[in-house]
Amino acid sequence: MDTNLGLTAMRKRSKARRTERKHAVYVNLNVPELTKAGSGLELYIYSRGEKLGEVDIGRGGFYWKGGGRHRRKRISWTDFAAKMDELAYKGS
Numbered sequence: 001m002d003t004n005l006g007l008t009a010m011r012k013r014s015k016a017r018r019t020e021r022k023h024a025v026y027v028n029l030n031v032p033e034l035t036k037a038g039s040g041l042e043l044y045i046y047s048r049g050e051k052l053g054e055v056d057i058g059r060g061g062f063y064w065k066g067g068g069r070h071r072r073k074r075i076s077w078t079d080f081a082a083k084m085d086e087l088a089y090k091g092s
Contacts, residue, residue, distance in 0.1 A: 022048060023045070023047050025044065025045050026046075027041065027042070029041050030042070040057055040061075042054060042055070042056050042057075043057075050067065051067040053065055053067050056072065061074060062075050062077060063075070
């Protein structure tokens with residue numbers, strides 16, 4: 001007599017390996033009204049507890065501030081897209 005009653009046997013899941021997180025990104029989203037200055041997205045990027053930098057995406061602007069820097073650098077969207085293409089597709 002079949003005791004499974006038509007149910008398929010389920011496999012046990014193997015334990016997933018724990019890997020150490022190398023990077024962490026914290027987000028601050030400030031959107032009182034998208035048309036106003038001061039609204040935007042801030043990303044704080046860390047690697048193994050050390051701050052790599054900040055990305056600030058606002059109304060028409062993209063800014064980068066390195067971990068130990070005091071001033072931020074504005075990057076145009078065209079330059080940002082070109083750099084991302086260069087990094088992503090340099091071998092193609």
